[in-house]
Amino acid sequence: MPQGPHGKLVQNLTLEGLLKTKDMPVPLRSAIRAEHAALESLRQCHSDLDRYTYLRSLREKDEQLFYSLLINNAQEILPFVYTPTVGEACQKYSHLPIVTRGLYITPADRGQVLEKLKTWPEKKIRVIVVTDGERILGLGDLGYGGMGISEGKILLYTVIAGVDPQQCLPICLDVGTNNESLLADPQYKGLKQKRLRGEEYDALVDELMVAVRAWQPHILLQFEDFGNTNAFRLLDRYRGLQCCFNDDIQGTACITLAGILSGLRVTRGKLQWQRIVFLGAGEAGTGIGHLIAQAMHKRCGVPLEEAMRNCLFVDSKGLVCKSRTELQHHKLPFAHDIPFQPDLYSVVKAYRPTILIGVSTIAGAFTREIVEAMAAINDRPIIFPLSNPTSKSECTYRDAYNWSGGRVVFASGSPYPHLNTPSGVTMYPAQANNAYIFGPVGMAALLTNCRQITDDLFMAAAEYLADLTPQDNLDVGMLFPSFSAFKSLVVPLVARTAEFIVREGLGVAPKGVKNWEEAVRAAMYHPSGVRSTTPRAAAAIKVANHPVSEVHWEDMKELVQLREMYTDLQRYLFLRNLQEKNVQAFWQLTMNNAQEILPFVYTPTVGEACQKYSRLPINSRGLFLSPADKGTILDQLKAWPDQNIRVIVVTDGERILGLGDLGYGGMGISEGKILLYTVIAGVDPHQCLPICLDVGTNNESLLADPQYKGLKQKRLRGEEYDALVDELMAAVRAWQPHILLQFEDFGNTNAFRLLDRYRGLQCCFNDDIQGTACITLTGILSALRVTKGELNQQKILFLGAGEAGTGIGHLIAEAMHKRCGVPMEEALQHCLFVDSKGLVCKSRKDLQHHKLPFAHDVPFLSDLLSVVKTHKPTMLIGVSTIAGAFTSEILETMAELNEHPVIFPLSNPTSKSECTFMDAYHHTHGTVVFASGSPFPAFTTHDKRTLVPAQANNAYVFPPIGMAAVLTNCTAITDGVFLEAAEALASKVPESRLASGMLFPAFSDMKVVSPQLIADIAQYMIKEGLGSAPADFDADRGWLDYVCTRMWHPDSA
CATH class of the missing domain: 3.40.50.10380 (Malic enzyme, N-terminal domain)
Structure with a gap:
């Protein structure tokens, strides 16, 4: 079997049209480069309609490349064609x-x-x-x-x-x-x-x-x-x-029946027990009703007349029933002898359906009241808003999930984005796309020269598809396979369908067929991977003004495997496994595809990984230190395999993202964070060490978990805790003279206390306090380029007064003071804080020490909305971890007060965000300037512009600061360093980014931006006497050239 570029055995995946080895013929390698370039161009189109026209143009220029692109990237591209x-x-x-x-x-x-x-x-x-x-x-x-x-x-x-x-x-x-x-x-x-x-x-x-x-x-x-x-x-x-069929009648019926059968695997119900209410009684709805009734009759033995009575229809005039005399012919079989009801809600309350299906094209018809009623009737209500396109859907997945208390079994006609739930699990709404059915049915009909497509044939296909849907899909909300995974399932689906056609006498088997799956594979079209030795250029389309990622054909195997996985946690595990087995391949993949991969190795996926850390099949890549290690910490550091450590990320696991005390699982955050020093700033991974202080946990569910691997005791506090941290800090200084140490996700009290204690003794910083402050200030400076405002004119209101919020407030005040000449006391008054008890103000006697600088002499107000209305902020920043705290009323008030309200819901992960980008956009009538802590999907506006919500990710700043500190042997990371980094990064965001909603570069831009940023920060450190130029620095060539030569890359390892 051939060996891959990193010495791994490679399977033959010609169906995916991928390259696996660098020994491949040049024409085939060129073909993959062309495909990857086309995919990158597609992603950078401004709108989905631009992507549609781009793909049509590509088809005209190179049909083979067009089909190769579509077939190899079906999950991503089908929504555009x-x-x-x-x-x-x-x-x-x-x-x-x-x-x-x-x-x-x-x-x-x-x-x-x-x-x-x-x-x-x-x-x-x-x-x-x-x-x-x-x-x-x-x-x-x-x-x-x-x-x-x-x-x-x-x-x-x-x-x-x-x-x-x-x-x-x-x-x-x-x-x-x-x-x-x-x-x-x-x-x-x-x-x-x-x-x-x-x-x-x-x-x-x-x-x-x-x-x-x-x-x-x-x-x-x-x-x-x-x-x-x-x-x-x-x-x-x-x-x-x-040999014909109507896809709207029969195809929609088939995929809906398949979805119901999969849904019943989740609810553990029987088909014959179901009562289905339809909103909409056109060709799609009644077609579904007929097929469901046939399935109940033929598969469950229910008399057909009784089976028909299990399907109820509501049209524009109310319940379809016998007393109505104006019914069209196709509705008559469902006009049962039951009392008339005027609307859907009345029907749901009166007839208590188990399944609700929308084929009405009435957007929002499944109201909160209706969904809540379905959830009150059923433990797991099945709700299918099938109307296309998305703008006509009866409800969104988010609404169905929230209004049903997370219990809905859902499928829609057009795709909805995944949902990060409060429990940290990512759910993937099913799309009941007829494409799962009519293609395989059609292929089976061609193979058998089928004479007639019967309802029985669609019933069989629905059963086959439901049977083939993996349990893993059902667990995360997907009632059908993903289109990328469907490649491996379509052959058995076509084969079973063809066998049924022949068995029922509707067609004939081709001569010599002994194995149907082999016959199907032989008949399927595959675009050839080989073109001319000169690759054709991808079709041109107007794209955003930012660099296109390089084409790295050697990554394609891993990228496709990654994209075909069902969940982000599976992608996290795949990448960790790759790091264990082939570290060079891991770094190449991650650094070449940072924009796509970082969300899987860091936020938001790392949150779920930390919650489940003890249960994951992984090897920790860092050092655990516990109270039992007292007196031996220096020895443990000296026993670490890599001895030239320059960067440490340490946590005690007490406040991981917005998920609370995860104890031993905090190692996941140290491991994730340390990766970013390499990916973003080129710090040699052999010089990086993640540490977790395993000092117990106050999380009762972890203490009760038999699989929890951490110290099973209440969290260490007081002198014993301080002694352990003191020993670690002294050991670090004794071990290596120039180590940058980053405190990560400590609880509020320890976060401020430890930073104050050690910042004069060790080159260290707290990313939650200072890194978050830096990236938020960057976002504010970029936002002011949009609003045309001045920093010293802003009034900033924070929801949340912990380490992140007050850290941001201090840095903003420093910037107003040092850059705008505002007296420091006055600058602090520009920042107002609301905590769990209300407005932080002078009259409150319960305030923690870190809140006191922001306790102004203003009247107390009990809630955020009152503060917004009274103090009229220009900016609203969320660091509360209270999902949905920025309500529609608050957002609308911000929009009334400001032409362009600046709204930053920064809490991580996405499930804890104070509002979504879509909510902020809608409730401010499109005027919001937005950034969030974890990523939200792009959004197409009513005028067909694609807006990409900014993510205020600390990874933009702490790795470049870290690399600059490493290069200069920096002795202290001051607030001035963070202020310099924020201003430098904001100045490097192009206007085209701002126009599309992004207040920061893309991670794909950081290959260009990061060396410039490191050079700027290093020069500032030297100018301020915080570090010194390296002995091998050549002033004639300059800092940028020096930085580029010192940044680590896997090819140079």
Whole structure:
């Protein structure tokens, strides 16, 4: 078997189209470089619509690269070629700079449809997706723009199921539109007339269906996004004549049934016990109802009439029931003999459903009252808001989760971002995407020359998909496989479906088939990994003004493995395992892909890792010191394998992020933090040592946990604690003369006390106090470039008055004093603090020592909103770890007071954040200047701008400060150093970053920014007499050149 670039055995992963070895042919290596460059360009497009047009342009220039990119990165890219982005593309189709890749048929083509098919360049068409554009997603009649949905859908046959793209044909029947805005649009390219109806419409569709059968004998035809009336009618007319199906009726029904079956694995319920209420009674909803009833009847033995009664529908007029006389034909089977109810809430209260499904396209229809009612009725309510696109969804995942007390079993039609829960677990909302179904069903139909797609076939496919969904997925909220993991499951799904088709007499097995899975693999299309030896350039698109990451083809194997994992904790463990087995590969991967990987090795993932540290299958990479080590600490340091240590990160585990006392698990934070010195600033990892003082814990759940590996006693306090820390600090000074020591996540009292005690004896700092202050001041200085304000004009209000908050306040006051000439006492008065008891003020007698400088002579106020209204701050900073503390009323008040309110919810992890970026944006009407402590996802605004919320991550500042201290043998880290670092970093944030919402560089920018920042800080240290220039420093070449030559990189190891 071939060896990888780091000496590891490599498996053959040609399905993923990856490179594994540096011995690969140059053309193949060039192909991977081209793919990675295209992916980077895609990520830097301004909006999802830009990504859509970029991918279409790429397809025109290099179709092979296009399909390779899609197939290898399906989880990331499918939302840009299909839902939700395709909805906007269809709306703007006539305005987009794109080449149509399908066939339009109009009333003028009557009598010539077969000839038009015969002129199509590809002659072996096996799959057709056809629409008339009348009901595109939840967006209505888009006429000519419906072609976008046919083009998007047909791609998925290839990406998901391996159907050869040359055998696929998208068709749009351009028969006019009833959309007045399109008819009035001078750029609209479609037929400018009211929509064709009646006999003329039917004659055109009839001619198409006859022509398809005459053209090719074994074509699968998919009806897509026809209006309700035509959808049912055409399916009934042609399903016995042509191998065809309607994805909106049958495909949606199939994926929903699969989701329900997976959901029942979570709730441990039986299908026949379920009562399902639908909001929306169109083609999708009633199609789902029929398939569920069939499944109850055929799989559970429930009489069909009784099974139908388990499905209740609510439409725009209320409950569908027998007493209503105006019902359309397709609703009649669900018009049961029950009392009428006028609205959804009344139906939920009266009929107590176990499952609630939304197919209404009414955004927000699943209100808090309805979700809470479902949660009151069911221990695990199943709630599926299936309407597309996301803007039409009946509720969001976050709302469903919060309103159900975290008990919801959820799936939506379009994707929602993952959710970091208060318990530290990351949940991944399921997307009931028809692409899981119609592609594999289609591929199975092609392999067997299937004559008819029956409801039984969709029922079988739903059962197969639910069976194939791993338990790990269900545990984190995913009722279906991820698209990246689906690659390994699609073959057995297609194989089982093909076997069913043959078994039911709907098709025939190809000659010589003995093993269906082998037959499926052999038939699947794969873009070749080899192109010409000269790689083609990726298609150009306007991107943000910041550097593109280098292409590192040698990382691709690990990157793809990482991306295909279900959870961030799995990614954390994968990276730790890689660090153990191949340290050079680990550092190359992490340093080359810092923007993507740092959230998995540090915040937010490290929080969950610290909580579960004793249970994780990992080897600690640091030094534990306990009270039993008293008198031997220096010896333990001298026994450490690396003796040229220059940086130590130490914690006692008492206040880990916003998660409290995690004791022994605090090692995870020291290990995570120490990595950043190398990744961001190039400190040699052999010179870095993480330490955890295991002095017990006051966390009762840890003390009761039989697997907890730490000291099982209450936390050490007082003289014994101080003696242990004193011995450590003395041992460090005796061991190595020039060590930088970082205090990390100590409890408030010890944090301030230890920093005050040792800052004059040791080159040390507390990152929670000083590092957080530095990065926050950086964010404020960048924000003032947006608001056009001056620092000395700001009034800053803090929620939370612990080490982080008061540290920030002191540094802001120092900056106002030293840079703006404001007297120090006055500068401190610009900062107001609210703690758990209310406003910190002079009249309060209960204040801890560190709060006293901010206890101003102002009247006491009991809550944050009162303080905001009374003192009218320009900036609001959260360091409270109280999730949601910045309420809609507080955010709206900030927006009333300021043209651009500066709002920084800095608490970590995301589950403890005082507000989300989306909430801050909406409640300030888009005027907020925002930064958070842990990352929030990018957000597309109503005017289609993509905003990337800033993350005030200390990693921007403490590693460069650390490297500067190492290079200069710095003797003390003063507040002046942090002030200098904040100003230097803020000055290096480009205007293009500020325009997109980012107040800091991206981590991918730090390869360029970090050496400049280290050089600036090192010069400041020398100027202030805190350090000295190294003996080998060449003044003629300058500091920047020197820094670059001293930064560690795995290639130089």
